[in-house]
Amino acid sequence: LWREIERVIKEAPLRQMSTPGGQKMSVRTTSCGEVGWVSDRKGYRYTACDPESNCPWPALPEAFLHLAQTAATEAGYAGFVPDSCLINRYDPGTRMSLHQDKDERDFAAPIVSVSLGFDAVFLFGGLRRNDRPSRTRLYHGDVVVWGGPARLRFHGVLPIASSADGPHPLIGPHRFNLTLRKAS
Numbered sequence: 001l002w003r004e005i006e007r008v009i010k011e012a013p014l015r016q017m018s019t020p021g022g023q024k025m026s027v028r029t030t031s032c033g034e035v036g037w038v039s040d041r042k043g044y045r046y047t048a049c050d051p052e053s054n055c056p057w058p059a060l061p062e063a064f065l066h067l068a069q070t071a072a073t074e075a076g077y078a079g080f081v082p083d084s085c086l087i088n089r090y091d092p093g094t095r096m097s098l099h100q101d102k103d104e105r106d107f108a109a110p111i112v113s114v115s116l117g118f119d120a121v122f123l124f125g126g127l128r129r130n131d132r133p134s135r136t137r138l139y140h141g142d143v144v145v146w147g148g149p150a151r152l153r154f155h156g157v158l159p160i161a162s163s164a165d166g167p168h169p170l171i172g173p174h175r176f177n178l179t180l181r182k183a184s
């Protein structure tokens, strides 16, 4: 997976997107697949081209597709065909505030997440923004399938702490999160 992540971020570098409100996100993102997730003053959406390069996003690596399909099938979502992978890089101190993933066309399809590097305290809320989130830790190597009633739950990540074990030898002093999605 790491070799493929390096390949993607060489072709489509990680960048800090702006929110529709004009704030720069602290997490650094890029995408691969048929479409990629984009945020700017105009809103959130999936595009066929990377707005930085005006070129198609890098292809979805076979290893990402295989992992996502194996995990989805095991969780009861056979036939999952992701067409996009969002790659998030968190440096220490970076967080992601509570949100729902609603920019995809088909909420019947799950989202498969893969956590790598530093671990994170994940906030798992309810279907309403004000529902009090539970906290669980996501560790290096965790793969989670978010489907069915979980698909539209609010979620977020507390500020990432540096690991007492030091940086992962491949991944460095970061947390990477892959989310495989059927976006269009």
Ligand code: MD3
Binding pocket: 086, 088, 096, 101, 111, 113, 120, 144, 146, 150, 151, 152, 153, 155, 156, 157, 177, 179
């Ligand atoms: C629950 N990413 O990219 S991964 C995101 O750690 C996102 O980078 C977080 O939220 C991260 O949108 C959380 C776990 C996750 C991903 C997608 C979900 C949980 C989810 C979609 C619906 C419900």
Ligand code: FE
Binding pocket: 099, 100, 101, 155
């Ligand atoms: Fe999300």
